[in-house]
Amino acid sequence: MKTTIRINSTIKNGIGGMEAGFLELIYMHLFNEYSQDFYSHIGINQIDEELDEIILQEGKKIYINIRYPLPENYLETNDEEKNKFSLLVVHEALKRICEYENKLNIRAIEDIYECILNVKFSFEFLCKQFIEKDSGLKVLLVVHPYRTEFKYYLVFQPNSESQHKMYLYSGLPTPFLEQDFFYKPKWKSQNELVIKDRDNEMQFIIDVKSKTYKVENLTRYSNPPSFTKLRTDVSEEQKKQAQLDWQHSLPPAIASIIRQADN
């Protein structure tokens, strides 16, 4: 993806926060599809009365402060209404950026807005694809973003038609998971695909024939720490343990910095 988007908010219960990753991912993929790649980064910040509405550009990065108060009874609305409001703020901010410099196509921005509303925020985006050269088998990594989690699937395509979809992983809603946990793919054989993470903590071993997978732990801990602490389908105790394991895995000097220890 060429353009990254960050959605922040300085007002309480604003459109920033953990759930913003959901809309960020959607926009990042749709910007790519609609070729709106002039900016390398777009920062959208929902602000209150104390800050000024500005547009600030730094090379190919652009930041906008937009004042957009929350509607009444916003907290009592359901997730869909909240999504729509977030979308409205982001859309308005992007329109202002269009007016500011005319580097984004306003038509494309409107189309993206309509597209998101039409599918009711339900998307599946292609992240990566792994092709086995001999058999021509395509294995696609797709992500289905939700407001509180991202679900990753593998889709097997022997003949350019989807044949089987396999659930793989549920993680926190951040667009950066796919870059780290599905970092290094390798076909061991025609029937076995291994996908390693960036830190060599774990690897997915996928059996193409049986359409199953297993996660191999490459660490000395009970679970791969980073991988586990970002999962949304494990218990809080497991996450807490993973967090401790992760801190334990750090070099002592770095761990002391992270903990802001005295020594």
Added chain:
Amino acid sequence: MLRKVPFGRLCGDGKTAVPNFTSATGSSYKNNNGNPPYNTNPSSVVTATSNKLYELAGGSNTTDKVGLGITLRVMSGDTVSIYGKSYWHNTGSSPNNSYSIPVNDLLALLAGTSVVFSAGKGATSGALQGSSGIPTDLSHWIADSVPTVSGKPKAYYNWVLFDEQFRLVSSSSGFHSVGSTSDVIDSFGLAVNITRNGYLYVYCSNESNTPVFFDNFQVIHNHGPLLEENHYYPFGLTMAGISSKAAGKLVNREKFNGGNELQSGEFSDGSGLEMYDANFRMYDAQIGRFHQQDPLSDINEDQSLYSFANNNPVLLNDPLGLDAMTTEPAPLPEVVVTGVRPKPKPKPTPPSPPSVLPARTSPLPVAPSPPPSQTPVPAPAPSPTPEPTPLPPVEVIGTGALGAAGLTVLGVLLPLKAGADFPNGDETYYYKHPYERPSVLNPFVGHGNNKENSNPHIVYQFTFAPKDGGTPVLKYGISDELRNGTNRIQAQLAQLTALYGVTVKPKILQRTLNRQEAIEIERKLVSQHFDIWKRMPREQTRPTPF
């Protein structure tokens, strides 16, 4: 006392109008500033009319000798235009010009004006008189103002410029006498160029016993480009005695240390903190120290936490209160000759054939065959004469510190000179880029993002005061300390302050030996942040946290 008299009393005796006034001037007297057209200043009110004019009766009444005075606070480069009309009436006898103005009167008038009171810290005529030099100068100046034509009243428009120390500036002072002819309106217009900061006193005077009338007297002050002149002690304390400021202008508080705001006079009683707001700290120019500790004290371990600009305020300043920065271009390292490149040997050139061949003789001459016992000795080949390669023109490049432009040029190899100064005339000496010479520090000079960047780095963070209950961390970052110092932090600080307000604060978290360590720490910090807030810092785009 200066009197305001009706226009109908333009007569001199104060009782009857002058019947032949119109014929004397050649036209009807129009009591406005546009007639005659001397007054061309665009700021002048040419349509103003008045049925009154001012009379200086003169004579023995000392209060009728000086009037229409105004004191202006002026700066060097200002222009003050003076316009007016004057009139006097010959009553039959020559004016008696012996009613001179005592200097004391003038000083009393001058010192009594409000501007002098406010700016001159309560100067009085007595104090001014007691000051050596001033009365003498004034006396000399006034003594010069003698009418050049006898038989007319000794009456003048006067303008006197005093500098900040109340010394007379004669180049911007002067006077203009009223007209020589009785019953004729004399118009006067002049632009006075102010050559020194100070106070300009403009007034009219009459030292005779003949009443003189002044009308449409205008003084127009055109401000020049100079609004303020500040002199500082090295650590920023203003030398108030020789600094000056134009009157009627907004107070400029952004002065020393790259334009820091001076917190001065903000209290209701007129007092103030008298400290410069250097963003992160308050700087007290009276003691040359900051009042708070240096937030970036880790960088300058050998400096006091409270020192200003490394105690070197002449070369350095510290506008943010973070790190001293130079305002002068840094001296470049000395350029040295690091190697000798031998000049390429000239290639032998074959002898060129003669342009005109000799006529062929037939049969060809046959060389006599040597005797069988002798080995024929081949004739020596004609040795080619090497043509010296033309050397490039000598460029005089001195050694020592070069300017910034010089460094750019020295990025390529430059031929220095060749010839008799070198032991072998066939060698050419070259400069090499000064960074390529071995150095004790051996800094990494490649691309800053290179993995092998071995320069020391800093890891820093930006925080702010959030109101949404979210993370206060805006971002973590790293910077090549050797190359950038804290410039990167300060550049990002400006951007983040624009977006998130004045509560944004940077903090250096760690120093590392190289870039890889810094990246690793930054990544782990982002990861830790993600664990706590389930989200990367607000303005973090990389590195990814896992």
